[in-house]
Amino acid sequence: MSLQRHRLDAEFALDPELCHLNHAAIGPWPRRTMEAVCRFATDNAARGSLDYLQWLEVETHLRHRLARLIGSDDSASIALLKNTSEALSVIAHGLPWRTGENVVGIAQEFPSNRIVWESLAPRGVRWRALDLDQSSDPEGDLCALCDEHTRLIAVSWVQYARGLRLDLARIGAFCRAHDIRFCVDAIQGLGAQPFSLADSGADFVVADGHKWMFGPEGLALFYAAPAHRQTLGLHQFGWHMVANPGDFEQYDWTPAPEARRFECGSPNLLAVHALEASLSLLEDVGISRIEPLIRERCDWLIEAIDRRGFELLSPRAPERRAGIITFRVPEVASERLYPALMANQVLCAQRGGGIRFSPHFHTTEETLTLAMERVEQLARG
Structure with missing residues (x-):
């Protein structure tokens, strides 16, 4: 899940503790911007x-x-x-x-x-x-x-x-x-x-x-x-x-x-x-290259959601989705989970009855892993 990491590190200077999974709301500016x-x-x-x-x-x-x-x-x-x-x-x-x-x-x-x-x-x-x-x-x-x-x-x-x-x-x-x-x-x-x-x-x-x-x-x-x-x-x-x-x-x-x-x-x-x-x-980078990279990240999230027993609310079929993955944690109110995630630097949104993650092509596996770990920890708490 990499794309000439050194190039992207030069373009995106996000705080490593921040899990930016909110491109469906407001995306971060690249360095050139x-x-x-x-x-x-x-x-x-x-x-x-x-x-x-x-x-x-x-x-x-x-x-x-x-x-x-x-x-x-x-x-x-x-x-x-x-x-x-x-x-x-x-x-x-x-x-x-x-x-x-x-x-x-x-x-x-x-x-x-x-x-x-x-x-x-x-x-x-x-x-x-x-x-x-x-x-x-x-x-x-x-x-x-x-x-x-x-x-x-x-x-x-x-x-x-x-x-x-x-x-x-x-x-x-x-x-x-x-x-x-x-x-x-x-x-x-x-x-x-x-x-x-x-x-x-x-x-x-x-x-x-x-x-x-x-x-x-x-x-x-x-x-x-x-x-x-x-x-x-x-x-x-x-x-x-x-x-x-x-x-x-x-x-x-x-x-x-x-x-x-x-x-x-x-x-x-x-x-x-x-x-x-x-x-x-x-x-x-090229949109034709960006699309499969985003799909990889969404597939990763869906697998992680399934493995933890969370409920996927977004379409499962790749042809029915773009970059938005919305899910719900059973028996945990999204109204409670969302502000807790934001307070723990998981930048996301509360939409469609669940938590909406929206990674882009530059989003790393480390970011996705950290975000899902924080979801699991906060859901238990």
């Missing part, structure tokens, strides 16, 4: 905005990296928004809805993927939710929830609580066949799993960068297929979203044809520098 932020801050303090054009070149590089991450060669379709919730809101309140239409999704979604669709109720749009606890075929049951009034299927690629990974290609094929738009929240998969825009059939892809991509909070990917960019109504306006943003005296303006039309104001260039550096690490 910390250094990029420090350089940006130092240059800003010493030179002001003299290097602004170079900062914008970094932003351009980031758009290309994000496009490659989702399997696209069209960086013009990438917008940089504040977070996943904002991106979902742009879609929800940009589509030209008709009264009586509906959105199909999943009941156990993170609140951002419920609230934004529920907010359409005053416009006569209904959110129809699949209960995963009652489904043995989530893709088939999602499609079965659709009717002639379904305008959009909106789901997370990987469910945040227990880590169920959906077969996007199956859902996407159904959407194309029935003229339904397909929105994918990829926040729990990008950086951990290969993503194919073509195979998924997604019309919209959204994801914050602060989880599996090792980036900062406050910057998110928003992909809108060219066919839908112009049809999404705009509700945020400013100097940056126009076709000629450098012409401050123009009065006859039009929105930019690129996805930048959804970016109303000044870019978050500090976060841009951070995320661009983090994605350079993912590209250096």
Whole structure:
């Protein structure tokens, strides 16, 4: 379970007593990301905005990296928004809805993927939710929830609580066949799993960068297929979203044809520098190499959970999971175990009725071993 350990030791300087198993919440910054932020801050303090054009070149590089991450060669379709919730809101309140239409999704979604669709109720749009606890075929049951009034299927690629990974290609094929738009929240998969825009059939892809991509909070990917960019109504306006943003005296303006039309104001260039550096690490290692490394760590955890007689709540089949492993210790309340783990430097989350561990490719076997030993000790105590 190693990957040129010396290289990773140079990139991740985590406290050896800390078991960081919370990439599904907020991932640690690699050293190169910390250094990029420090350089940006130092240059800003010493030179002001003299290097602004170079900062914008970094932003351009980031758009290309994000496009490659989702399997696209069209960086013009990438917008940089504040977070996943904002991106979902742009879609929800940009589509030209008709009264009586509906959105199909999943009941156990993170609140951002419920609230934004529920907010359409005053416009006569209904959110129809699949209960995963009652489904043995989530893709088939999602499609079965659709009717002639379904305008959009909106789901997370990987469910945040227990880590169920959906077969996007199956859902996407159904959407194309029935003229339904397909929105994918990829926040729990990008950086951990290969993503194919073509195979998924997604019309919209959204994801914050602060989880599996090792980036900062406050910057998110928003992909809108060219066919839908112009049809999404705009509700945020400013100097940056126009076709000629450098012409401050123009009065006859039009929105930019690129996805930048959804970016109303000044870019978050500090976060841009951070995320661009983090994605350079993912590209250096390679997502095709990262995915099996994460799978190894998840397999290790499942074996350790089984050996101790704990209850696995995450899917057991590798094709049904990404990097999230949620489990429960019998006769021990997760509400009690979680704060005890955090107090003992096991960085995790309480989700889906259990304890959620989310290792990344750099997580060592020593970290996993120490974390499970602490779980066992605290459960007995």
